[in-house]
Amino acid sequence: MNNFSYIITGAAGFIGRNLVAELNARGETDLLLVDDLGTSEKWKNLVGLHYEDIWSPETFREAILSGVSGEGITALIHLGACSATTETDADYLLDNNYRTTRDLCEWCLEQDVRFVYASSAATYGNGDDGYSDADETTPTLSPLNMYGYSKHMFDLWALKNGLLDRIAGLKYFNVYGPYEDHKEDMRSVVYKSFEQIQEGGGVKLFRSHRPDYEDGMQLRDFVFVKDAVDVTLWLANPENPGGLYNCGTGQARSWLDLTNAVYAALEKEPDISFIDMPAHLQPKYQYYTQAEMRKLQAAGYTQPFTTLEEGVAQTVAYQLNRA
Numbered sequence: 001m002n003n004f005s006y007i008i009t010g011a012a013g014f015i016g017r018n019l020v021a022e023l024n025a026r027g028e029t030d031l032l033l034v035d036d037l038g039t040s041e042k043w044k045n046l047v048g049l050h051y052e053d054i055w056s057p058e059t060f061r062e063a064i065l066s067g068v069s070g071e072g073i074t075a076l077i078h079l080g081a082c083s084a085t086t087e088t089d090a091d092y093l094l095d096n097n098y099r100t101t102r103d104l105c106e107w108c109l110e111q112d113v114r115f116v117y118a119s120s121a122a123t124y125g126n127g128d129d130g131y132s133d134a135d136e137t138t139p140t141l142s143p144l145n146m147y148g149y150s151k152h153m154f155d156l157w158a159l160k161n162g163l164l165d166r167i168a169g170l171k172y173f174n175v176y177g178p179y180e181d182h183k184e185d186m187r188s189v190v191y192k193s194f195e196q197i198q199e200g201g202g203v204k205l206f207r208s209h210r211p212d213y214e215d216g217m218q219l220r221d222f223v224f225v226k227d228a229v230d231v232t233l234w235l236a237n238p239e240n241p242g243g244l245y246n247c248g249t250g251q252a253r254s255w256l257d258l259t260n261a262v263y264a265a266l267e268k269e270p271d272i273s274f275i276d277m278p279a280h281l282q283p284k285y286q287y288y289t290q291a292e293m294r295k296l297q298a299a300g301y302t303q304p305f306t307t308l309e310e311g312v313a314q315t316v317a318y319q320l321n322r323a
Contacts, residue, residue, distance in 0.1 A: 003071055004052060006236070009034040009060070009104070010080030013250030015118070015172070017179045019077065019229045024050050026233075034060045034080055042182040057100075064103055068110030077235035078117040080105050081149065090146050097150035102157065105167060114238045115167040119155050121248070123171060123290060132292050133171060133246045135159060143283045145294040155244055165242045168235035170228075173248035173291050177225030177311065178318040189255065190315050193262045202271030203259050209282055215274045216256035219288045220315075221248035224311030227303075234301050239297045249305040252285025261309045265316035 006023060011033035023031060031051040037043045046054070055063075057080060070076075081097040082125035098107040101117055108115035124131050125142040138159055143149040158164050193203045208215050231247050234240055256272065263270045290303060306314075 004028060004032040004192070005030040006074055007032045007034065007060075007076040009057065009076070009078045010118075011035050011051075011054070011168070012037060012042045012045045012182075013079060014177075014180050014183060015175060015225060015232070016079045017049070018177065018225045019232060020049050020051065022226075022229050022233060023229070032060075032269070036080075040182055045182065061100060061103060064107045067107075067110075070107065070113040073111070073113045074238070075114035075115040075116055076104060076108050077116065077232060077236055080149075081118060088146060093146050093150040094153075097147070098153045098157075101154045105154075105158070105163070109163070109166065114236055116232060116236050117154070117167070117169050119169040119171045119244060120135055120148060120150075120151040121171050121173045121246070121291070123152040123155060124148075124289070126133050126284075127286055127288055129244065130292070131290055133244055133295050135164065138244065144286075145148050158244070159189035163242075164244055168234060168240075168242045170235065170247045171245065171291070172228055173221040173223050173246070173289055175223050175225050175228045175247075177227075188261060189258055190312055191319075193259050194266075194316060194319050197262065197266060197268060198273075202273055203262075204273055205259065206274050206277040206285075207274040208287075209277060209285075209289060212255050214288050216259070216272065217254045217286075219252035219254055219290070220258075220286075221252050221290045222258060222308050222311070223248050223291075224306040224314070226311075226314075227305045230303060231301060234303075240301075243295070243299060245296045245299070246293060247296075248289075248293065249308075250291055250293040252288060252290035253308050257308060258312065261312035262316060264309070265313040 005028055008016055008020055011020055029050040033051050033054040034057055036057050043267045105115050123141050123143050125144045138155055143152050154210040176190045180191050196203050205216050228247055259272055260270055
């Protein structure tokens with residue numbers, strides 16, 4: 001595989017597509033993309049990108065396990081995992097999100113290729129223990145769903161084996177932006193709000209089921225996909241420190257803030273109502289997330305993050321241009 005400079009798994013996905021586009025903008029086209037396109041419309045995310053080849057995850061994993069050389073490859077950026085927080089097939093998640101990540105990591109270590117992988121803010125569970133990405137807090141976390149636990153398992157394995165100074169993991173918070181279309185129910189509320197407004201109705205948000213939060217005032221750390229890509233590529237540089245880092249803005253904003261930003265970008269008056277949250281989601285719902293970003297800043301990443309209003313405006317403009 002010595003004709004590739006970077007390998008990106010999940011390359012046709014949301015963050016992956018934006019990351020490949022940024023690599024292209026930086027002059028990198030000797031890329032191996034890895035993704036399972038199936039029969040979905042996800043292939044459309046590849047249109048306009050420049051790369052050397054695209055392989056299925058099965059073909060790529062077989063090559064890795066066969067000991068293929070990684071000579072000439074700067075980094076393997078592993079974004080290709082199941083990201084559905086509602087997935088309940090534990091065996092599937094163990095293989096797809098944990099075991100495969102281990103296989104790829106071990107190959108990178110053997111081949112002296114930088115390994116960057118997607119962890120998740122879902123590893124923090126309900127957030128009662130805070131959102132610190134310090135190594136000593138990792139073993140204390142309690143994810144609320146199997147998706148979060150599958151990500152947590154790899155974090156624990158890497159920590160136990162002393163690998164976090166040689167590899168880099170990112171706990172992405174609520175990432176939003178262009179090229180989410182294929183994610184269906186997992187699309188951000190920016191997309192869902194935009195669609196509801198364009199269809200002529202108001203936006204419906206979940207009602208709060210806790211007395212300490214007003215309706216619409218549940219809080220999230222919303223991070224624009226461009227910023228998530230910039231952090232990821234910074235960590236893909238072998239000259240920068242490894243470690244497990246949060247990827248958020250460090251500032252929690254409400255669902256009302258986000259929805260009002262969509263209306264402002266469309267130059268429309270807000271029309272927001274509230275509906276009950278499904279009963280099965282209520283015990284697993286996070287009312288507050290906010291990334292602690294001091295560790296990444298101390299590692300040397302000091303670029304400012306896009307404001308919610310500007311990120312939403314860019315996302316809405318992208319959607320309007322597609323219409």
